[in-house]
Amino acid sequence: MKTLYLLRHAKSSWSFDELSDQERPLNDRGRDDAPAMGQALAKRRICPDLVVSSPAVRAMSTAVLVAREMQYPHDKIVVESGIYGADVDELLAIIRDLPDTANIVLLVGHNPTITETANALSPNPINDMPTAAVVCLRFACDQWSEVGKANAEFYFYDFPRNAS
Numbered sequence: 001m002k003t004l005y006l007l008r009h010a011k012s013s014w015s016f017d018e019l020s021d022q023e024r025p026l027n028d029r030g031r032d033d034a035p036a037m038g039q040a041l042a043k044r045r046i047c048p049d050l051v052v053s054s055p056a057v058r059a060m061s062t063a064v065l066v067a068r069e070m071q072y073p074h075d076k077i078v079v080e081s082g083i084y085g086a087d088v089d090e091l092l093a094i095i096r097d098l099p100d101t102a103n104i105v106l107l108v109g110h111n112p113t114i115t116e117t118a119n120a121l122s123p124n125p126i127n128d129m130p131t132a133a134v135v136c137l138r139f140a141c142d143q144w145s146e147v148g149k150a151n152a153e154f155y156f157y158d159f160p161r162n163a164s
Contacts, residue, residue, distance in 0.1 A: 002139040002147060003155070004095065004121070005041070005048065005106040007066065008114045010034040010132040010160075012058040022056045022084060033132040033160040034062045038069025040158055041106075041134065048072055050102035052094075054083035054109050062132065063108040072106075083109045088116045098144040121147065124154040133159035 010030030016023075026034065051072055053063035064074045082094050091113050098105055109117075115129045121137055129135065136155040139147040 001103065002141055002144060003104045004137050004139070004147070005046070005104075005134055006114050006118050006129075006137070007037070007062065007106060007108045007134045008111050008129045008131055009054070009056070009059040009062040009108055010037075010065070012131075025057050026061045030058065030062070030131065031065070034065035035069050036160055037132045037134060037158070038066035041066065042070045044156075046070060046104070046106075048102075048104045048106040050098070050104075051077045051106045052080050052083070052098070052108070053077055055079045055081050056084050056110070059083070059108045059110065063106075066106070066108070083107070086113055088113060088120050091117045092120060096145045096147060100143050121149055121152050122154050123149060123152055126157060130159050130161075133157070 010026050010033045012024045012030055013027035051063055051067050053059050063077050067074050067077060080094055082090060111129060115126060118126045118135045126135055135157045138153045138155050140151045141147060
């Protein structure tokens with residue numbers, strides 16, 4: 001059994017024109033929502049074997065804030081450069097290339113790809129995921145290379161306004 005949590009990064013700031021898209025930080029709401037989602041995941045007793053994040057500042061900040069609430073060491077977060085700017089096929093390739101030693105993975109990325117990937121894998125349709133939303137899918141397989149809609153089970157979907 002493999003379990004995948006797809007998490008869209010928390011709300012980012014557009015206040016700094018001089019920053020590149022990858023450098024945009026979280027705004028105040030994002031800095032509140034990310035730990036709240038981490039707390040919601042911790043209440044479900046979720047303990048990932050691996051956290052993987054886009055290198056964008058807003059995604060990494062989200063990953064760190066969520067991981068902290070789940071007692072996952074922030075220095076163990078894996079930065080996967082391919083997540084930033086990935087389309088669905090590229091993100092699916094990253095997922096299918098995850099190490100099989102990790103059974104529970106939290107992946108932090110960007111829309112629209114996170115929502116589109118969730119829909120490519122989930123037997124249940126998922127509307128456009130708001131910032132800091134998470135979807136959990138479980139797969140009846142032992143290798144990440146085998147994950148797909150055919151062996152997927154939709155477990156839950158949560159977002160900040162629902163979690164609070």
